Amino acid sequence: MSLLLCHQCLSWTRPRNSRCTICAERVDLGARDPSFEELAQKIGAIEHTLGVVSFPRKLLPDLGTVYVTTNGFIFLPHRQVQEPKLVTGNSTGSSIFWIVAGLAFTPIGILTPFLRKKKVERKIVPVLHPVRLEKEQSDRLPLFLMNHPGVLFISLETVGSIKKKGSWWFIKRKFGGVLRFRMLKRDKAFHHNMQQLLNIDPWSQFRA
Ligand SMILES: [Zn+2]
Numbered sequence: 001m002s003l004l005l006c007h008q009c010l011s012w013t014r015p016r017n018s019r020c021t022i023c024a025e026r027v028d029l030g031a032r033d034p035s036f037e038e039l040a041q042k043i044g045a046i047e048h049t050l051g052v053v054s055f056p057r058k059l060l061p062d063l064g065t066v067y068v069t070t071n072g073f074i075f076l077p078h079r080q081v082q083e084p085k086l087v088t089g090n091s092t093g094s095s096i097f098w099i100v101a102g103l104a105f106t107p108i109g110i111l112t113p114f115l116r117k118k119k120v121e122r123k124i125v126p127v128l129h130p131v132r133l134e135k136e137q138s139d140r141l142p143l144f145l146m147n148h149p150g151v152l153f154i155s156l157e158t159v160g161s162i163k164k165k166g167s168w169w170f171i172k173r174k175f176g177g178v179l180r181f182r183m184l185k186r187d188k189a190f191h192h193n194m195q196q197l198l199n200i201d202p203w204s205q206f207r208a
Helices: 036-043 094-103 108-116 135-147 189-197
Strands: 046-054 063-069 072-077 079-090 118-129 152-155 159-165 168-173 178-183
Touching: 036 135, 036 152, 046 135, 046 189, 072 135, 159 189, 168 189, 178 189
Parallel strands: none
Antiparallel strands: 046 063, 046 178, 063 072, 072 152, 079 118, 159 168, 168 178
8 A cells, every 4th residue: 555644643654554664544545634724733843953964764855954843843855956967977979999909019007097097977966955944934944845755853742762872862752663864974953953952842852
């Protein structure tokens, strides 16, 4: 069965025996989806960003940005955009002729750097971009959640505890298991921002 948005916990789930695998609530396929206004109310408004993390999951994008809202966390996966980029590859074509011709009368040691030389080409390749939203754009969150199963909302009400171990942050939920976010070496802001968050209410109650 394909993924469905559970109207109770707002998680994308593959229901088992007609129940959400996260919160165990009954999933009614015939029920109308919540309106954007209802979703916006549940998700809350953006307060600030925590940073970019890796959030390993099966078959879903793992790189994304975590935002704190008035009602919880929301993870927005990076957007994939096709862009022209300079990429390197092995030398081919006319340069091969030059190397082969040169071998006839040149010591191989002199040629080695040329044999290793990479060819630079301009190609259209998929590039990932973080989704950057300001507080004033909070009304876009319901659209992101409805349109993308990779988006994850974690309501404050469902959080049991939060702790750090090495470069990982663990969010233990009251149901649905533990979520793991890994800080990226190039974005250490996440670690700092999480610690700051756990110093203030209502988040401090979750510090483990
Ligand atoms: Zn659910």
